[in-house]
Amino acid sequence: VKRVSYDIVIVGSGAGGGTVAQELSPLCRQGLRIAVLEKGPRLRDDEFTGRELEMADALYEDGGGFLTADGAMTIAFGCAYGGSTVVYTGTSMLPPERVIGRWNVPGLTHADLDCRARRFMAENNAHLLEDDLINENNKLFVAGCRKLGYDVQQFPVNIKGCRGSGLCNLGCPNQAKQGTDRVQLPRAERNGVEVVTRCQVLTVGERTIAARVTAKPATAKGDPSPWEPGDYQIDAKIIVLCAGAVNTPALMLRSGMAKNLPRLGYGFTTHPAFIIVGEHSQPIVNFVGHPKSYFVDQFTESERFVLETCMYFPFITAKSMAGFGEPHSAFMRAFPRLQMILVLSCDEADAHNRVALDRTGRPIVEYRFQREAIHGLIRGAVTAAKILFAAGAVRVHLPVAQPTTIESGDAARLEEIATAAEFRPGKTPVSAAHPQGGCGMGRDRSDSVTDSYGRVHGLPWLFVADASLFPNSLEINPYITIMALADRVAQRIREEVPSLV
Amino acid sequence: MPFDPDPAVFRAVVSTIVPEAAALDGRGWHDLHQVVEALLRDRPESLKRQLRFFLGAIQWLPVVRYGRPFTRLNDAARTRVLAHLENDPIQKVRVGFWGLRTIVLAGYYGRPQAADAIGYAASARGWEALR
Numbered sequence: 001v002k003r004v005s006y007d008i009v010i011v012g013s014g015a016g017g018g019t020v021a022q023e024l025s026p027l028c029r030q031g032l033r034i035a036v037l038e039k040g041p042r043l044r045d046d047e048f049t050g051r052e053l054e055m056a057d058a059l060y061e062d063g064g065g066f067l068t069a070d071g072a073m074t075i076a077f078g079c080a081y082g083g084s085t086v087v088y089t090g091t092s093m094l095p096p097e098r099v100i101g102r103w104n105v106p107g108l109t110h111a112d113l114d115c116r117a118r119r120f121m122a123e124n125n126a127h128l129l130e131d132d133l134i135n136e137n138n139k140l141f142v143a144g145c146r147k148l149g150y151d152v153q154q155f156p157v158n159i160k161g162c163r164g165s166g167l168c169n170l171g172c173p174n175q176a177k178q179g180t181d182r183v184q185l186p187r188a189e190r191n192g193v194e195v196v197t198r199c200q201v202l203t204v205g206e207r208t209i210a211a212r213v214t215a216k217p218a219t220a221k222g223d224p225s226p227w228e229p230g231d232y233q234i235d236a237k238i239i240v241l242c243a244g245a246v247n248t249p250a251l252m253l254r255s256g257m258a259k260n261l262p263r264l265g266y267g268f269t270t271h272p273a274f275i276i277v278g279e280h281s282q283p284i285v286n287f288v289g290h291p292k293s294y295f296v297d298q299f300t301e302s303e304r305f306v307l308e309t310c311m312y313f314p315f316i317t318a319k320s321m322a323g324f325g326e327p328h329s330a331f332m333r334a335f336p337r338l339q340m341i342l343v344l345s346c347d348e349a350d351a352h353n354r355v356a357l358d359r360t361g362r363p364i365v366e367y368r369f370q371r372e373a374i375h376g377l378i379r380g381a382v383t384a385a386k387i388l389f390a391a392g393a394v395r396v397h398l399p400v401a402q403p404t405t406i407e408s409g410d411a412a413r414l415e416e417i418a419t420a421a422e423f424r425p426g427k428t429p430v431s432a433a434h435p436q437g438g439c440g441m442g443r444d445r446s447d448s449v450t451d452s453y454g455r456v457h458g459l460p461w462l463f464v465a466d467a468s469l470f471p472n473s474l475e476i477n478p479y480i481t482i483m484a485l486a487d488r489v490a491q492r493i494r495e496e497v498p499s500l501v
Numbered sequence: 502m503p504f505d506p507d508p509a510v511f512r513a514v515v516s517t518i519v520p521e522a523a524a525l526d527g528r529g530w531h532d533l534h535q536v537v538e539a540l541l542r543d544r545p546e547s548l549k550r551q552l553r554f555f556l557g558a559i560q561w562l563p564v565v566r567y568g569r570p571f572t573r574l575n576d577a578a579r580t581r582v583l584a585h586l587e588n589d590p591i592q593k594v595r596v597g598f599w600g601l602r603t604i605v606l607a608g609y610y611g612r613p614q615a616a617d618a619i620g621y622a623a624s625a626r627g628w629e630a631l632r
Contacts, residue, residue: 050625053536053611063540065603071596133628164627173625287623288631314610314621319603324518324587325580332610333521336620426595427587 001231007032007501008493009209009236011201011251012039014083015482016466016489017242018180019120021188021195023490027497028192036185037199037211037234039243041222042081048173052313055170058221059087064316066246068367069356072425075270075365076433077244080171080222081197082181084244088433088479089168089292090158090177091308092126094118095474095481098301103471105441107452108488116484124158124178126480133164135289140280140339141309142294144391150383151298155308155477157290164289166311198225199232201243203255207461209234237501238461238493240454241439242486245270245468249355249438250363252449252456260458261449265356267349267437268365269473272373272430275310275320276341276381277397278388283336286311292342296383300346300475304372305380307387310342320429322399330405331397339393341384344434345376349472355438369430374423377430382414399428434478439464440471454489461500465489504541504549510560513572517579518602519609521618529614537608552604555597559586 008024010017013036021036028034043058056064061079068075078084094117100110145152158178165173175182189195202210215229216222241248249265258264291311299305312320317340318332331338347353353367378400385396389411396406398414400422410417422428442448445457454469456462465486467478474481493500512530516523525533541549560571563582567574571582586598609615616622624630 048625050623051613052616053540053607057539063543070592071600072592162627163625163629164631165625166623166627167625174627283620285631287621288627313623314616314619315607318606318610324583324602326520328518329520332619424588424592424595426592426599429599 001233003233003235005235006035007236008034008238008240009234010034010036010240010242012083012242012244012247012466013081013180013185013195014078014242014244014466015085015180015479016486017083018085018184018188019483019486020240020242020465020490021193022184023487024493025188025191025193027494032497032501034193036188036193036195037201037209038081038195038197039200040078040080040197041216041220042195042197043171043222045175047221048171050165050167050170050173052170052315059171069364070367070425072430073272073367074431075246075435076431077246077435081195082179082185085179085479086171086181087169088179089290090179091155091292091477092121092124092158092480093155093476094121095484096476099475105452105471106443108441112488113481113484116487117480120480120483120487121156124183125160126156126158128154129157129290129293133162133289134293135164135286136284137286137291137311137339138289138293138309140284140391141341141387144387145296147390148386150296150387152294152296154294155292157293159290162290166287166289166291168291170313196225196227197223199227201251204239204241204251204462205255207236207239209236209239238463240463240465240489240493242466244466245435245438246355246363246365248464248466248468250357252439253355253357254361261445261456263440263445263447264449265354265438267440267471268353268355268367269347269349269436269470270367270432271344271434271473272347272369272377272432273342273344274377274381274399274428274430275312276343276384276388277317277321277331278339278391278393279331279334279395280337280339280392281394284339286336286338286340297476299379299383303379304346304376306344306346306475307380307384308342308344310340312340320431321397322427322429323404327403327405339388339391341387343377343380343384345373345380346473346475347373349437349440369425374420378418378420378423382418385414385418386411434474436467436470436474436478437472439468441469442471452488453492454485455492463489463493502546502549503538504552506553506556507560509572510556513579514556514559514583514601515605515609517576517583518605522609532612532614533608536611537604540604540607551597552601555601559583
């Protein structure tokens with residue numbers, strides 16, 4: 001076991017880890033040694049090919065196939081230099097005041113988060129995409145919503161020099177998306193932070209980390225780790241966990257911390273989602289252009305769902321539609337005529353859904369669909385189908401109907417066609433890309449894992465700075481809120497460096 | 502250890518899930534198998550065993566109802582067998598079918614030829630390639 005030491009070690013390099021690294025990096029000039037340990041690889045620009053399975057394998061945890069313990073839902077999250085910011089679409093949303101108020105975390109105000117969030121919106125070049133860069137998949141969504149009187153809004157997106165490859169979820173091949181891999185991490189490295197890729201943290205102990213650096217597989221993408229393969233003991237005066245809402249709670253559980261932190265792993269939410277696909281009679285521009293430009297959130301409070309435009313790749317599209325055989329293939333053959341809408345339901349933290357460990361110490365997510373979340377998916381599916389028909393679709397694929405293909409002549413019957421009875425875990429293709437919770441903020445260890453600055457209760461040297469801090473669902477795309485929270489964590493660490501280091 | 506399913510059963514299941522697969526030539530099937538093997542390469546052995554077991558069950562369960570194994574059924578009967586699994590009251594059975602369906606869809610649509618065939622032609626050049 002090789003032994004190294006740092007003043008501060010950050011585990012993970014996504015929205016949380018990248019932000020903490022940047023915000024602490026000026027301390028390097030004062031002589032502090034800071035390292036970021038990232039499990040995934042660091043890809044060269046020319047390795048972002050846009051090929052679906054190849055990029056999923058290179059950039060996602062389990063190649064994008066991480067499943068809940070019962071196998072009924074796929075949870076997608078990044079595993080690379082930049083974490084999930086490499087594979088999101090760059091939709092940049094301010095933290096909603098109603099949600100932060102409902103979280104009711106002592107010491108955390110919406111005004112404080114909002115102020116920090118706006119700074120990162122600017123830093124990441126978040127802006128509304130120019131009209132001539134909006135494709136038909138998005139414009140038809142707007143047209144359908146307006147026809148029905150829905151309040152459709154445009155997403156600010158954090159892109160610079162977008163060429164419209166539409167490949168955001170496979171890592172932008174043009175380096176246009178301003179994730180932490182493009183903005184915060186390079187800045188941190190220029191200031192002296194070391195980033196160690198292919199380095200998996202196994203356990204965390206009292207100011208020390210056990211980690212394993214793996215060799216680059218012969219056929220894999222990305223650079224080798226800057227460290228020799230092998231096991232390491234890394235001593236650090238401050239440790240910041242930013243491995244995401246699945247891996248951070250799992251790491252703490254593996255490290256035996258549940259005994260003193262009874263809420264560890266609990267409060268997991270993830271915005272379960274599925275796609276509704278509409279087929280038009282003519283080809284539309286769908287897979288060229290930014291895929292996610294508009295959303296409707298007017299039903300969040302009343303019906304517990306949000307609608308977003310989306311466009312996926314052949315395999316993910318096929319996987320995300322229910323059924324098989326000719327009806328399924330007919331939609332796939334119509335790919336250039338397809339319009340897609342993502343339905344996200346707003347699940348709630350409850351007593352069941354949590355991150356735990358399997359017998360080998362790997363993370364598992366125990367997740368049961370709540371009645372309200374299923375209701376949100378069904379209502380969202382009906383609303384999305386209405387939008388697709390209003391936009392001119394001739395038929396719609398509805399995963400909660402039997403049969404799943406609905407012709408435009410049946411548009412008036414959508415309410416009776418889509419039913420909760422047709423939502424069947426294991427059959428209905430549900431996936432999620434917003435894992436949250438597991439190390440929720442709060443008052444003390446009876447209701448939470450950390451305080452409002454991400455400090456783990458009872459462990460002054462250990463902080464959390466990622467989506468696992470959320471005490472409940474955020475109900476919007478989370479990365480900007482993660483950055484704002486990570487900025488608070490970094491601020492607290494800077495204030496306490498004299499006493500902790 | 503490779504996944505290495507019984508080729509006749511696997512091809513019959515693939516062609517039922519994606520009817521276009523029935524028209525694949527030897528090269529097409531080879532590519533499809535390669536994609537599936539790559540997808541499962543780093544997965545636990547237990548998962549590959551479960552998938553092989555599930556394929557075995559698909560092959561032999563129809564004997565009870567139809568008097569013939571899956572590979573000797575016509576297309577309509579094959580579809581009914583898989584639909585039964587997809588809608589089974591036991592969630593583990595549905596999940597098993599969903600897992601099998603997923604690797605079949607990855608094998609078929611993960612090939613560049615399938616993307617071409619359905620008209621998917623994304624390019625890093627984006628708008629420029631379109632215009």
